[in-house]
Amino acid sequence: MSPFRERISNEAELREHYRQPSETTARKRIDHLDEHCRAFVDHATFVLVGTASPDGTADVSPKGGPPGFVVVLDDHRLAIPDLAGNNLLDSLTNLLHDDRVGLLFVIPGLEETLRANGKACLTRDPDVLEACAVKGRRPTAAIGVDVSEAFIHCTKAFRRGAMWRPDDWPDRATLPTPGCMLRDHIQLEGVSGATLDELLEQGYEATLWEPGG
Numbered sequence: 114m115s116p117f118r119e120r121i122s123n124e125a126e127l128r129e130h131y132r133q134p135s136e137t138t139a140r141k142r143i144d145h146l147d148e149h150c151r152a153f154v155d156h157a158t159f160v161l162v163g164t165a166s167p168d169g170t171a172d173v174s175p176k177g178g179p180p181g182f183v184v185v186l187d188d189h190r191l192a193i194p195d196l197a198g199n200n201l202l203d204s205l206t207n208l209l210h211d212d213r214v215g216l217l218f219v220i221p222g223l224e225e226t227l228r229a230n231g232k233a234c235l236t237r238d239p240d241v242l243e244a245c246a247v248k249g250r251r252p253t254a255a256i257g258v259d260v261s262e263a264f265i266h267c268t269k270a271f272r273r274g275a276m277w278r279p280d281d282w283p284d285r286a287t288l289p290t291p292g293c294m295l296r297d298h299i300q301l302e303g304v305s306g307a308t309l310d311e312l313l314e315q316g317y318e319a320t321l322w323e324p325g326g
Contacts, residue, residue, distance in 0.1 A: 141264045145188045146229070150263045153227040155181050156220045160193065162256065163215035164207035164233075174204040183218070184245040189260050191216075191229070192236070194245040194252035195325035205256070208233050214258055217266075222277050224268035231260040253326040 121127050146154070160183055162174045176183075176193055184192045195205065208214065214233035217226055236242075236257040245255050275281035292309030295301075301309075 142262055143264065144261060146185055146191070146260055146263055147188075149265070150227060150229070151185045153218055153220065153265070154183050154185050154191065157183060157218040157227070158221055159219040161217040161219075162193065162204055163217075164204045165211050165213065166203075166207050167210040172203050172207055174198075178247050182245070182247050184241075186241070186244065189231075191258040191260060192241045192245045193256040193258065194242075194247055195254050195256065196247060196252065197320040197323035197325050200325075205235055205254075208235060208256065214256075216258065224271040224277065226266045226271070227263065228266050229258070229260050229263040231258050231262065233258045248322045250322060250324055252324040 121130070143150075158180055159175065159177045162176055164172050164174070166172065176196070178194070178196065182194060184194075186192055212232045212234060214231060216229040218229070219226055234257050235254050237254050238257075241255050241257060242251045245252060271277070289297075290306050290310050291313055292311075293306030295313070296304060296306050296309055
C-alpha cells in the first residue's frame with residue numbers, strides 16, 4: 114500500500130499535467146561530450162553520481178575535488194577518481210551489478226549544470242589512474258564512464274534554491290551540528306555533539322585527499 118494518494122501511474126496520465134518540451138530542449142541532448150561539455154567537466158569541482166542496487170534501491174553519491182578532478186579521456190569517456198570516503202562503497206558495489214549511471218556536474222557560482230548518462234565500470238587501468246591523480250596522488254580505482262547522453266541543464270532549480278546567493282540562505286542557528294546528528298543517528302551515549310564535531314573535523318583534515326581504500 115502506497116503512503117500517498119492520487120498517484121500518477123503511467124506516462125500518458127503524466128503528460129496530461131505537463132506541457133511538451135520545447136524543440137530547443139528536445140534537441141539539446143547529444144550522444145557525446147562536445148567541446149562545451151568538456152569545458153564544463155574541466156571546470157567542475159563537484160559531481161553527483163546516481164546508481165542503483167541489485168534490488169532497485171537508488172543511490173546518489175557526491176564526489177568533489179579541484180577543477181578537472183574528473184578527467185575527460187575522449188568524446189565519450191570520463192574517469193572519476195575514487196577518493197577517501199566512508200568505505201560503505203554503496204555506489205561502487207552497485208556498479209558491479211548494474212552499470213547504468215547518471216551524473217550531475219556542478220561549477221561553483223554557475224547555475225547551469227551538466228547532466229551525463231551512460232554505462233560505468235570500476236577500473237584500475239594505470240593510464241587512467243595516472244590521468245586522474247589528485248594533488249599528486251593516484252586513486253586506488255576510478256569510475257570509468259562511457260557517456261551515451263549529455264546536455265546542459267537549465268538554471269531553474271539552482272536559482273529557486275538560491276544556491277549561490279548567501280543573503281538568501283537559511284539561518285542555521287536552530288539546525289543541529291553534524292556531530293549532534295551523527296550521535297543521535299547511531300544512538301551514541303556519553304559523547305557530546307561538540308566532541309563528535311571536533312573528531313569529524315580531525316578526520317576530514319587527515320584523510321581529505323587520500324585515495325579511497
